Amino acid sequence: VHGGGFNGLQVATFRRPSSLKAVLSLYSTDDRYFDDVHYLGGCLLGSEMLSWASVMFCWNARPPYPTIGENWKEIYYERLNKMEPWVNTWVSHQRRDSYWKHGSSCEDIQSFDNHCPIYFIGGWQDCYTTALVRAAGKLRNTKHRYLVGPWSHEWPDIAKPGPNIGYLQECVWWWNKHLKGLQSPQDQTSPYWFYIKHSIPPQEAVDVWQGEWVNEETWPPSSDRYLHFNLQANGKLDTKECEQDSEAVYKLPSNMFCGLCSGSFLSFGNADLPCDQKQDDLLSLCWTSSPFSEDLIILGRPELSTVVSIDNQLGLIAVRLCDISPNGSSTLITRGVLNLACRDGFEEGQVKHMIPNQATPIKVQLDSIGYRISSGHRLRVSISPNYWPLAWPLPTTSPVTLSIHGNSTIQIPTRPLMIPVSPLPETFSIEGELSKPLPTTHVQPYTFDRKVILYDSSGDITNDVLNAKKSEIILHQNEEMILHDINLNYTESSTDICSIHNGDPLSARTISIHNVVMKSSQGVFNINTYSEMWCDLNTFSIKNKITCKVDDSIFFEKYWDNNIPRNMV
16 A cells, blocks of 8 residues: 555655656655654664564565466576565664665655645554654645545555545546546645544444544644643643642653553554553553543644653653543553654764763654544543563663653644534545455455463463563464466465563564465465564574475575664664
């Protein structure tokens, strides 16, 4: 989905062909270092970095099909022999350096903004949407258009959570307008449309997220729409002037299991959304508001301003904003993570150690969101020095203690309840038109299974997060189908494991195993990849192996063992 979105932005920014009249970019980013599957606030993205590299490692090893000429084996072998695991490159570039800047449209903002109209489309459950909202705030071309639905990383006409829209009809309108010059009533609708998710109980799978569409005529919102909630003494959160002593200090040691309720960083609409946040809240410093007397709409990117210290040179801070229902359940609204070494920036020369136990002012940006908190609900800010497996723990030999000093404020962008909403574009309320599916038989329908397991000191499974010694997140996916038009039986399966021991930040480990089997009249192709990543104080160690079989005989096999220095990551 996102590959075409990236490419559209890059062509419009860097190549700028005169024949390019418009772009439609779905689930993409203008900055390759941020908002993708590599780094999160300057931290290595533990749950996605190896997993996505391993997916591509396996997919890139699939054979040419149908086979191309009599020398297809030589061509296939040559490709396999030149192939390198992408994870080694990604981990080697731990700063926002020239590798990431290449292809990042934000590096040439004038061309990015002015070459042609761009339609940006994203979903709140997708990891790329903050980039869309960020672009909307800095691009000035009034011909651009922005749409954010409730969706995960899937086409807006079929994605979960819904509601869905007539996505292909929306595309046809956009292309008719800019390629054919055809006029439509939709031409007069607002350029900024956002879906506002309503308060619902926390759940890992949502078919339709109740909510409403709203539009904005300009973006970003004016400064008078920001509320400033202060983190008061005794865990209170409110908009009153800070009552607590500016010298007050709140300390929290790291618990490696904070973050197990995070869900998948890149959701595909499976049972992979964040679950009830009560367990992560238990392992965090929390400030909670009184129940709201009326609904509160959040729209935009919240930001926490605080002063912190740590008992080490390296550490991270994770900030979550949660919706607390009257029954006590905690629904994640949005979150943000910052490697404290990146407090002044993410490029070489900007990244620097913290001075142990020295109070240091920082700002933490949370992901953009559109969310309506119901009256009677409360708002909670939760802060922790760990967020595994999304953020790989930083290179320290023992858990870091995080201290919050004095007065802290979270700035929340809001939308007044009484702002009228323009008439919806017709395509938002009609069923999507889908092309006729390819003739396919699903021998084994797609299955998705994600488990979070805690173990005690004896290795037995436990539910006691405060006394557990080890955690594992295990994700299995499997599917088998027959593609009749090309006479191919295709099977794909994968297992991803993220594990860590409490009290030991150097015990973090991820494993990703992928298998593809392709059966046809031309033979049986079996591709297996194994990838593993772990660390010590100075090094990321990465192991990759690939085995390709043709008709049960090993056709190609190769191993990689790489040690990559850690640089404050």
